[in-house]
Amino acid sequence: MMQGHTSLLLVVLPLIFAPITAVLPRGRLTWLATMAVTSICAVLAGMQLMMVIDGGVISYELGGWAPPWGIEYRIDSLNAFMALIVAIIAAVTLPYALLSVEKEIPERQVPLFYSAFLLCFTGLLGITQTGDIFNLFVFLEISSLSSYALISLGRRRQALTSAYQYLIMGTIGATFFLIGVGLIYSETGTLNMMDLAARLPGVADLRTTQTGFAFIMIGFALKLALFPLHLWLPNAYAYAPSVITVFLAATATKVALYVMLRVLYTIFPEGVVAATPTGDLFILSGMFGIISASVYAVYQANVKRLLAYSSVAQIGYMALGIGLGSATSVMASIVHLFNHALMKGALFMAVGALIYRIGSSRVENIRGLGRQMPWTFGAIIIGGLSLIGVPGTAGFISKWYLVLAALEQQIWLVVAVILAGSLIAVVYVGKVIEALYYKPPVEDNISVKEAPMLLLLPTWALVLANVYFGLDTGLSVGMAEHAVETLGIIAK
């Protein structure tokens, strides 16, 4: 019983505090409340993960109604790992948020900012916890709506248009998901994921089921920003407030990927998946995504946009892992999901520190800052190395497993694309480092000092995590292996 309450409180705690934060007086109290909630959630998520590892799947019936009639929270090792990633990233982002938000958000909007942040947090955690597919849609919309609002708070007016664009694309994606859920509900009469898994094999041959599957996958491909449905992402990440870029880049797309894994391996039987060219599409979009988004990244003049395009490329790696469909490749996807959260979190935080000091992240404005802000610069170097996949960093581990998976199936083209992607990453990371260190400083920036401690500490926490998980893969790979076992993927 107590086990279930932990899983529930993870979602309900931020939900209750979101409206409370909205009415708290201005000042740092709202930040403190948010900070407390996210830290408690991180602890709860850690406890939940331990309980799942020790005691197996946790099932919690909301309102005491037994599934499949009531909504069920069903936690296995994959959910628990995802919830932990989301909660930890939020807890690390919050100390960083204090100064960054004070700088970038008008004081009047700060309470609402934290309120929306908590709602987004609730939504993302809810997606990971729930075992009911319609409940998942509701949580998806909670997180999406609040993230549209948060992105629109960026200082430049382009933030508004990119939030609008994201709203349109995101709602189309969510509605596609809703159509898919409707179609499979009309075939099976149930919304509970486990119940669906039991009933769908009986209707696997029907075209309605397959159409429903396609709608669900495309809907979430939009949320995941899978190439070529990624067009909303670069703008949204580039113009959002720094804190939101950090948080969304490290969690939102990851949660979408989790839902795809869940849909592919838990809910739908192999017959449905095999009847559609899902695997090939994932491989194709992954390969094109890696190459084209990496090339785009090289030509960006804004570092945040550059990193956003690199995110699209990294999503391509995860898509490759799903597309290859073997136990090793899916494991590589999950590991990369975790590592990418760490490296993009660290990189966007470091760029946020630059923005905190000079108010811009354009390549021509940050010239020479590396010498004046050595710690920020160091974070960008190590984060960048991890992004490239240099041995000793987290990025290396996931790419290594991905290459292994491709070699297992002897698909040489995929191996070549993964390596080419890393080489292009050297170019765009190099471009940032060159501007920061080897270019003469801009005159206005002569007096710029190192970023404050409160920004540096969370950044370096993530940077060190990048190094740690590059050397000791016990947690990341171990959890991913556990999750792959739970999903029941057989080695090809």
Next chain:
Amino acid sequence: MTHNLILRVVSKSLIPLIILFALYVQFHGDFGPGGGFQAGVIMSAGIILYALVFGLDAAEQVIQPPLLRILASIGVVIYAGVGIVSLFFGGNYLNYSVLADNQVAGQHLGILLVELGVGITVFSVMLIIYFSFAGRSRP
């Protein structure tokens, strides 16, 4: 709209009925069709009608925007709070059966409180949406 006598008289006599109907829908929700969503929207429609006929400033005298934000928050807290209370009574989240002596009474009480929270939030959020759009063009 200050001169439209017919509009003013008709809406003045209609608004109490609209609000009364909203309350009926609100509290009848656990027996028949109705509930917080519908009641909240009907209730806010009454206030919006008032704002349309008598002007935004008059409507904001009736119900002040800062109050609305607090009301919207209170609604969500009532809803989530009922769930938490049932945790303390030893049930699962939102399990109303444990709220009173017997299950039926508990379910009644629970759904009534939850719908009340929903109603308050929907009412105030609809008004916040209206006020913030309508008040935007004001200098």
Next chain:
Amino acid sequence: MDFIIGHYNYWVVIFLMMAGFYTIISRGNLVKKIVGLNIFQVSVFMLYITMSTVHGGAAPIISEGVENYSNPLPHVLILTAIVVGVATTSLGLALVVRIKEAYGTIEEDEIHELDHSL
């Protein structure tokens, strides 16, 4: 022919869905896009509602002498989806208002020009 007439509700849904989707894609006016988005969403609501109908079933309110009820669950789901739709619409329109204030226009191509002429 029976196939077409017998499934008329689905044709309505598909027509609305495509009309809405086409509006989102083809119109450059930000408000019209939101209108299209609404039509698109409403078509899905109708899909759910028609799906829940049971032939000869009454409205799902317990009353004496009635044995056959329509399925209430999709109605509840759609009530939630409608609320989500209202939230999306109002947030979208709020963004349009802010865009109008920031750019002075709500035509997509003009906004594009303003962004790139800087």
